[in-house]
Amino acid sequence: MTAVHVDTVAAASGDPDREQPWAELGLRADEYARIREILGRRPTSSELAMYSVMWSEHCSYKSSKVHLRQFGEKTTDQMREQLLVGIGENAGVVDIGEGWAVTFKIESHNHPSYVEPYQGAATGVGGIVRDIMSMGARPLAVMDPLRFGALDHPDTARVLPGVVAGIGGYGNCLGLPNIGGEVVFDSCYQGNPLVNALCVGALRAEDIHLAKASGTGNKVVLFGARTGGDGIGGVSVLASETFEDAGPSKRPSVQVGDPFAEKVLIECSLELYAAGVVDGIQDLGGAGLSCATSELASNGDGGMRVQLDRVPLRDSSLTPEEILMSESQERMMAIVRPEHLEGFLAITDRWEVEATVLGEVTDGDHLQVYWHDDLVVDVPPRSVAHDGPVYERPLARPGYLDELQAHNTRVLPRPVGGPGLREDLLALLGSPDGCDLSWVTQQYDRYVRGNTARAMPDDAGVVRVDEETGRGVALATDCNGRFAKLDPYAGAQLALAEAYRNVATTGARPLAVSDCLNFGSPEDPGVMWQFAQAVTGLADGCQQLGVPVTGGNVSFYNQTGDTAIHPTPVVAVLGVVDDVADTNGSGWSLPGQSLYLLGRTREELDGSAWAHVVHAHLGGRPPRVDLAAEERLAGTLLAASRAGLVHSAHDLSAGGLAVALAEGVLRHDIGATVSLAGLRERDGVDDFAALFSESTARVLVAVPPEHAEAFEELCAAEGQEVLALGTTGSEGPESLVVEGAFQVSAAELRTAHSGVIEAALAS
């Protein structure tokens, strides 16, 4: 074994002026000074490593904290009623009734997925699943909102297949159904693809576990995979300082996943929880042991002493700093009472999971880390985990925005007559964002565990939680980055509204929100303004809809040079369903059903899929946000679904009514015959706007004819705008017939819709 020069607390006191590589580790001069002030001496190299990762943007939320506070401040007491655990823990927990609690969270793994698409995406899934596990829950399903550069860009052919294979390779092997998400292509994501991952899990409300180290003498146990040199970023600076030639070099800074180890870890952890031998639990994700030890200790009421040389290693040459920083996957840390230790180890043995007692909870107030006999870390844990720097970054409304908003779609030539409308519909269906995504989704197992009631391409994923009663949850994730670029406040609310609506179409009652806020550099005042606007918009919107934000993630620095991605606040909404077997699909499976459009159509084409696909245009103002209308719509859908009046329901979003109708036809190859006359007359729009406008708070509902009257009465009672459009099915071959305008067969729709991604990747 290599002799390692270890920088100790004693050495730090005796050698106060030693030069330290704080800048290389990403710390600012004032941050380094603050560390010295907290400790009353220079940090050891291990302490410096810990602070540098824990005070990074990713772990400390130092640029976003001042804005994210709004999520808590705007959560009313009424919204809090069904919140069992709110923001700040590994994931929020929501009460869904009958003694069940559900936990869900969405997170980003953007940068690693660009560097190494397969492993980056795979470990993104692994990380979010461990967050859910560490709440004490059994993970139920995953979802993946993905954004790539232009489909025809050569690098997309590298990133897209790798990301999809990585998500599939990890999730399929882990045994979690993938029930939805998004796939978006836009050149703004060219050097910055967004790979977001959501996991949802369930537990009995009384079984919630928290990341907290309490009880003097309780054992600190590390279990799961061994620690290796993967996922060490800036710490290599320290490593190269302490020794020159020895040791492994060029370690990947992207972690490598082992889904089998994670599957075993899930089953093992659930057995540990069930046996009642776990007092506190934390997963090891970003910042590895630095994060787990400091957060557990910080959340507890005492200190912690850890013997770092006991950590089982894959690579015996790792230094203490590297062990503290390593982001090796599939590891967990538990706080275990001494009397439970034997039972704990019996269970980990049964699953052949390595478990090591690293140390114990102390009655002090410091986190102390030893390397053999040397004290290498001696810090107040709160200063590492929770009291990091907080910045009020300058923000400024971007100068380009006035011009962008003025440059609206009124100048664009519109399709002429039925043939023109038909042509534009086919163009939208065959566009990268509008096409059939089965090339992606068929690489994911949607059936495993047997509880999936709805998955892609339905509007929301639906999974059963309780096998006896059928109670379960519906989940959707959404964001239209174009809208957010035009107006980030409205864009965030539109993302919320769409996800909320998608959940409501299934017949679920929306309950809670998690968000993944993907933005450019916080050091750019324009980006920071977008961020502040989006957070405020989302917090205001959640307050109005009565759905609390339970947690989430911020991803900054998604930009290349000076060019940031569109602001992309991806919003996940979770709803509860009494019986998942009764939920509505997005397409009709029978002819002769009455088709209704709920909601009002305005001429709103700015930022639309039509402007993007047909004219490569982005400008103007996004559609009007009307959250009161969204709430009314959700109420109507819930009431109608409970009354058994709904055959299918499909949200209107990108591509408007035209795309919703076409997707409804394609779902089960049953046509539709509709008239736009009523819409023209009531809403004062022409056929083009009726078909392609993206006004919000609208849903296309198919109703069994025998329930049509009851459905109309229910809408009237709810104050819901409703318009009969026509019926499902068509004369002759199954077709979409828009009376007086055009007709297109299901076969032709499918030809336009299918094989788009395959063809682009093959070229």
Next chain:
Amino acid sequence: MRIGVVTFPGSLDDGDAQRAVRLAGGEPVPLWHADSGDTLLHGLDGVILPGGFSYGDYLRCGAIARFSPVMGAIIPAAQAGLPVLGICNGFQVLCESHLLPGALVRNDHQQFLCRDQLLRIERTDTAWTSDFTPGQEVLIALKNGEGGYVADEATLDELEAEGRVVARYLEVNPNGSRRDIAGVSNARGNVVGLMPHPEHCVEAGFGPSLDGLPFFTSVLRQAVLA
């Protein structure tokens, strides 16, 4: 009627297989990979090896599971006539165990594929297919990365001649399987390997159909008759 369902580390559809047995009217009995011994299978009317990635399948799929203690008990019992159904990874384990001929290789298109797959049931005198009618077409969930069934021509000819092709893919061959083979049996018909997943097709509202249920009712009915 009691049907054992094996859990290897990395098994994923063991819970689904247990549920399918229950919904078919049987009693599922969990079997742990590390268990062994002569009495392990006493009182069981059949055993299911479920889908998943046993031991991670980082080597050839099923290659390690074949040497597990529980397989030490199952292999001789299967040779003696105990009904055994291997689904997906279980099929791979049965081939590795030489209870069934041939092997399963990476899908010809090199991707994992999850789809609702049409099959034709070719043989109805096995322990696991007797509740189907000959030639019945069924829609079964399929999901695999290494589902391409291969064997040498002589073996394939022999399987065809002896009527041991249990199910065949219709319309689409999803993985490059030789002669569209989705499942095969041993000569006696008590051991069946199947690449698609009938355990995901047993409950209304979950999965593409209810066409998976007869696989499980067949073995229970046979147990009654026996």
